[in-house]
Amino acid sequence: MSDTAWVLHQQSRHPGARGELSTLLTHLGLAARMIAHTVSRAAMTGLLGEAGATNVQGEEQAKLDIVADELFLDAMQASHLVSTLVSEEREEPAHLTEKWDRGYYTVFYDPLDGSSNIDVNVTVGTIFGIYRHRPNDRGRLEDLLRPGREQIAAGYVMYGSSTILVLATEDTKVQGFTLNQEIGEFFLTHADMQMPKVGKSYSVNGSRSQYWDDATRDLVDRFRQGEAEGAPRTARYVGSFIADFHRTLLKGGIFMYPGELQKPEGKLRLMYEAAPLAFIAERAGGDAIDGRISILDKVASKLHERTPLFIGSKVDVEEVRRALTRS
Numbered sequence: 538m539s540d541t542a543w544v545l546h547q548q549s550r551h552p553g554a555r556g557e558l559s560t561l562l563t564h565l566g567l568a569a570r571m572i573a574h575t576v577s578r579a580a581m582t583g584l585l586g587e588a589g590a591t592n593v594q595g596e597e598q599a600k601l602d603i604v605a606d607e608l609f610l611d612a613m614q615a616s617h618l619v620s621t622l623v624s625e626e627r628e629e630p631a632h633l634t635e636k637w638d639r640g641y642y643t644v645f646y647d648p649l650d651g652s653s654n655i656d657v658n659v660t661v662g663t664i665f666g667i668y669r670h671r672p673n674d675r676g677r678l679e680d681l682l683r684p685g686r687e688q689i690a691a692g693y694v695m696y697g698s699s700t701i702l703v704l705a706t707e708d709t710k711v712q713g714f715t716l717n718q719e720i721g722e723f724f725l726t727h728a729d730m731q732m733p734k735v736g737k738s739y740s741v742n743g744s745r746s747q748y749w750d751d752a753t754r755d756l757v758d759r760f761r762q763g764e765a766e767g768a769p770r771t772a773r774y775v776g777s778f779i780a781d782f783h784r785t786l787l788k789g790g791i792f793m794y795p796g797e798l799q800k801p802e803g804k805l806r807l808m809y810e811a812a813p814l815a816f817i818a819e820r821a822g823g824d825a826i827d828g829r830i831s832i833l834d835k836v837a838s839k840l841h842e843r844t845p846l847f848i849g850s851k852v853d854v855e856e857v858r859r860a861l862t863r864s
């Protein structure tokens with residue numbers, strides 16, 4: 538079944554549905570195809586390397602960050618259903634229409650996550666989270682800063698050995714679609730994805746342990762030394778969030794990007810990295826916390842807020858909760 542057929546099938550389960558979310562998801566599929574095509578040809582079209590500018594986080598922008606951001610924005614604009622877009626690459630929200638009723642959406646996205654990996658041909662991805670407007674929303678900052686639990690759909694596209702679109706809505710399980718390059722169509726290859734209850738690997742940048750507090754260091758040691766509940770674990774860290782998360786979704790385990798003594802907020806962004814993948818993790822039977830609080834219950838105080846993140850199998854995340862709420 539293609540992604541479009543799946544979306545239409547879901548729509549048919551809701552007789553009163555007017556098809557807006559279906560249209561939006563179809564345009565997301567279009568953005569995914571366009572970005573996948575651009576990423577796969579980047580070495581030949583001169584799109585590798587830095588663009589010579591920094592984004593709102595003060596990070597170097599890759600040329601592909603900028604192109605992917607524009608392709609995503611174009612696809613959302615073409616849907617005529619997105620009032621506000623918030624991108625990792627743009628300091629301010631982009632307001633696309635002045636329509637605010639229930640049939641319009643706000644979309645948060647990271648156009649190309651893990652972009653420091655592009656030049657070495659390692660997997661990168663696009664992450665998105667979708668919110669439906671509430672009656673009085675007008676795209677003001679306070680309207681945009683909502684808990685991730687209010688997302689009505691979220692997901693990611695992974696540009697790896699194949700391109701995979703992983704998606705869930707508020708009333709579906711997690712579905713994975715693989716892109717058939719020859720005919721340019723996504724097909725459902727991973728139906729109703731479920732994360733194993735406990736994992737065999739843990740994923741963290743251990744070189745940063747010198748910056749962690751004692752509780753975090755002890756926690757990671759428990760995973761490393763096989764003392765955590767469940768099977769002994771091996772280490773796996775790509776350093777590209779989507780790649781590390783996708784493995785965790787399929788095989789179970791835990792991905793951690795903890796806060797640090799000088800940077801308690803951690804590195805990853807709440808609204809367009811942590812929250813969409815927390816939505817996917819929970820709908821697949823996993824969990825995601827910042828050490829204490831569920832990621833989906835957190836309310837940001839600014840658009841580009843960061844959060845510590847522990848995401849993965851239920852048993853593994855519970856181990857983190859026990860260790861870090863004690864401290």
Ligand code: FDP
Pocket residue numbers: 650651652653654742776777778779804805806810
């Ligand atoms: P990148 O810096 O390449 O953009 O969100 C940023 C991110 O990648 C994640 O994709 C990745 O998990 C993390 O940073 C890697 O950070 P470290 O290099 O500090 O491990």
